[in-house]
Each structure stands twice: as C-alpha cells, then as structure tokens.
Amino acid sequence: MAYEKELETALLAVQRATLLTKSVFTSHSKGTLTKSDASPVTIGDFGAQALIIASIKHVFPEDEVVGEEDADDLRADETLRDLVWDLVTAAKLEDSVAEDKIGGPIKSKDALLEALDSGKSAGGRKGRIWALDPIDGTKGFLRGGQYAVCLALMVDGVPTVGVLGCPNLPVDDKAPLDSSIGADADSGEGKGVLFSAVKGEGASSRPLSKAGLQEAQKISMKDVTDISEATFCESVEAGHSSHGDQASIASKLGITKASVRMDSQAKYASIARGAGDLYLRLPVSKSYEEKIWDHAAGVVIVQEAGGEVTDAHGKPLDFGIGRTLKENKGVVAAPKSVFPKVIEVVKEVLGAKQ
Numbered sequence: 445m446a447y448e449k450e451l452e453t454a455l456l457a458v459q460r461a462t463l464l465t466k467s468v469f470t471s472h473s474k475g476t477l478t479k480s481d482a483s484p485v486t487i488g489d490f491g492a493q494a495l496i497i498a499s500i501k502h503v504f505p506e507d508e509v510v511g512e513e514d515a516d517d518l519r520a521d522e523t524l525r526d527l528v529w530d531l532v533t534a535a536k537l538e539d540s541v542a543e544d545k546i547g548g549p550i551k552s553k554d555a556l557l558e559a560l561d562s563g564k565s566a567g568g569r570k571g572r573i574w575a576l577d578p579i580d581g582t583k584g585f586l587r588g589g590q591y592a593v594c595l596a597l598m599v600d601g602v603p604t605v606g607v608l609g610c611p612n613l614p615v616d617d618k619a620p621l622d623s624s625i626g627a628d629a630d631s632g633e634g635k636g637v638l639f640s641a642v643k644g645e646g647a648s649s650r651p652l653s654k655a656g657l658q659e660a661q662k663i664s665m666k667d668v669t670d671i672s673e674a675t676f677c678e679s680v681e682a683g684h685s686s687h688g689d690q691a692s693i694a695s696k697l698g699i700t701k702a703s704v705r706m707d708s709q710a711k712y713a714s715i716a717r718g719a720g721d722l723y724l725r726l727p728v729s730k731s732y733e734e735k736i737w738d739h740a741a742g743v744v745i746v747q748e749a750g751g752e753v754t755d756a757h758g759k760p761l762d763f764g765i766g767r768t769l770k771e772n773k774g775v776v777a778a779p780k781s782v783f784p785k786v787i788e789v790v791k792e793v794l795g796a797k798q
C-alpha cells in the first residue's frame with residue numbers, strides 16, 4: 445500500500461490529539477481567546493496542533509506543515525502556556541508501541557512552543573506539505589456539537605493522505621443524520637470516529653480509541669439515483685456559507701428534506717460514509733479566502749469514497765497556491781453520479797445573483 449507510514453502516523457497523531465481535545469471539553473475551563481478575526485481559539489486548539497506537529501516532525505523531519513495556529517499567544521502568557529503544557533503531557537496513547545511511533549511526549553515547554561510554531565509553511569505546489577486544522581469548528585467544539593481534528597498530506601499540491609478525527613459522530617456509518625447530531629455529546633456513548641483515505645486506495649472509518657488503532661472498514665458515498673431524495677449538509681454558522689443560496693439550490697433540485705447543519709469537516713466525513721449526500725458551501729463574502737486546512741483532508745476522503753469536489757463555479761480546488769484556496773470560491777461536494785446536475789443548479793443560482 446502507498447503512503448502506509450504517512451497514514452499510520454497521521455492516524456495515531458490525530459487519535460492522540462483528539463483525546464486531548466476531549467479532555468479539554470470535559471474540563472471546567474477551555475481557555476478561550478478571541479483571535480484578530482474575532483474567531484475563538486482554545487487551549488485545545490493549541491495543544492492539538494503542538495502534539496500533531498511533534499508527531500509529524502518525529503517521523504518526517506523534512507516535511508513542512510501549514511497549521512492554523514501559532515505560539516504567539518502562549519509566548520505572551522505564561523499561565524496559558526502552563527495550561528497547554530499540562531494538557532499535552534497528559535495526552536498519551538495507552539499503548540506504548542503506538543505512543544513511541546509518534547515520538548512519545550513532547551520533551552519541554554520550549555519544544556512545545558517550537559512544535560506549535562512549526563505550522564508556518566507558506567504552502568505551495570512542490571514537495572510534501574501537511575495541512576493541519578487542530579480543531580475545525582471551534583465554535584461547535586465550544587457548543588458541544590460537531591468538530592474535527594483534521595490532517596492531510598499534500599504531495600505537489602494535491603491532497604494525498606487525509607485523516608479526520610470526529611469525536612462526536614456516531615461510530616455506526618449507517619446512523620441517520622440530523623441537525624441534533626452531537627447535541628448529546630456529553631454521553632459519548634457509541635461516538636468517536638477516525639476517517640481516513642489515501643489517494644487511489646479508497647476511504648475508511650474506524651472507531652477512535654485511547655490506545656492503538658482499531659480495525660478499519662471501507663466507506664463509500666450513497667448511490668443517489670433520485671436527487672430530490674438527497675440529504676444536504678451545510679455549516680451551522682450563516683456567516684461561513686450562504687444558507688439562503690443553499691436553500692434555493694436545494695429547492696431547485698426538488699429536495700424537500702431540511703438541511704443537516706453541522707460544524708466542521710464532519711460534513712465531508714458524513715457524506716463520504718453515505719449518512720448524508722451533498723455538502724454545499726456557497727460564499728457569503730466576495731473577499732473571504734477558504735483555508736486549505738478547512739478542506740484538504742475532507743476532500744481526499746470524499747474523492748476516495750466516490751465523490752467529486754469543486755468550487756461553486758465547478759473549478760477544481762487548487763491546494764498548491766499557498767495557505768488559502770485563493771483561486772476558488774465556495775465548495776460543492778456530491779456523489780459522482782449526481783455531481784453534474786448539482787453543479788448546473790449551483791451555477792444557475794449564483795448566475796441569477798450577478
């Protein structure tokens with residue numbers, strides 16, 4: 445199998461970081477700060493990014509990382525730094541062989557800051573670059589809804605290995621989907637999934653574990669024959685994608701079922717396993733550039749599960765031009781069989797607005 449070591453490293457790194465995020469969720473303080481763009485970041489985001497980069501650098505020291513967060517806030521605030529240090533030292537896989545494979549614990553507070561700051565790659569079209577979102581859907585995480593720990597290896601600008609840790613999705617690939625999904629996150633019963641894919645090798649899911657990797661099973665998108673029966677997923681935040689345009693598209697496709705709103709790349713994972721069918725992310729603002737770490741892992745997982753993903757104009761997503769998808773606007777993902785119909789209607793709705 446191609447990229448076997450990369451996949452195993454990514455799976456173990458994401459699994460360990462997901463444990464860390466869960467420990468933050470159940471603790472009394474999430475150490476939430478507000479970033480310059482007014483979005484939230486927590487000690488869970490910082491801790492998960494540091495742990496994952498430390499894992500990658502242990503196995504593949506030459507690889508670059510494009511990560512969402514950096515160490516500026518921790519360098520400026522010792523209390524915050526100590527909180528994150530306590531978190532990363534506590535987050536260990538209960539299987540010493542697995543833990544050793546990703547380098548064991550971070551060695552010092554300086555090493556923590558260095559790992560966190562090693563996600564500053566500018567991205568690009570050459571070589572091996574990892575795209576990392578330590579917590580995607582931070583708002584969902586704070587709400588007790590869906591969130592995902594997201595990691596993808598891009599080779600020459602193409603997402604090639606993707607892993608999503610989704611602690612609040614049901615383990616059962618066939619579990620029905622609705623907007624209340626994850627609302628009872630506190631119970632944790634039957635929840636927690638690791639999704640993965642390697643280009644050309646298919647997509648899988650397996651239960652998250654506190655130790656080594658559980659057995660995986662293949663996943664695939666649902667074979668949609670009647671588009672009006674499709675279930676579509678969209679963001680919870682109306683500021684992240686246009687609920688209005690998405691409703692018009694659904695209506696033109698004859699879809700009568702309510703959309704499933706969930707935070708994060710759990711949307712890509714849910715359509716890849718056939719629990720939902722379409723993911724629509726129509727732009728709200730002309731100036732917003734989608735970040736590569738919000739899509740790279742989800743895209744390869746959906747492609748390998750039998751789906752097609754483009755922007756809202758039907759253009760392939762270009763992950764090779766830097767930290768953002770600046771040549772693209774919005775995202776549309778659907779099973780290959782119905783993709784042409786979906787993109788036709790998306791273009792119609794966007795065209796009518798011009």
Ligand SMILES: Nc1ncnc2c1ncn2[C@@H]1O[C@H](COP(=O)(O)OS(=O)(=O)O)[C@@H](OP(=O)(O)O)[C@H]1O
Nearest residue numbers: 579580581582583679680681683684706707708732
């Ligand atoms: N204006 C705008 N437009 C589009 N996207 C934006 C925008 N602002 C933020 N973001 C990014 O959205 C990421 C959260 O993912 P979702 O939009 O799927 O989640 S949500 O349902 O809306 O919460 C979120 O990722 P995290 O910061 O990792 O949570 C942001 O990178």
Ligand SMILES: [Mg+2]
Nearest residue numbers: 483484512582
């Ligand atoms: Mg963020």
Ligand SMILES: [Mg+2]
Nearest residue numbers: 577580581738
């Ligand atoms: Mg994100």
Ligand SMILES: [Mg+2]
Nearest residue numbers: 512577579580
């Ligand atoms: Mg994030």
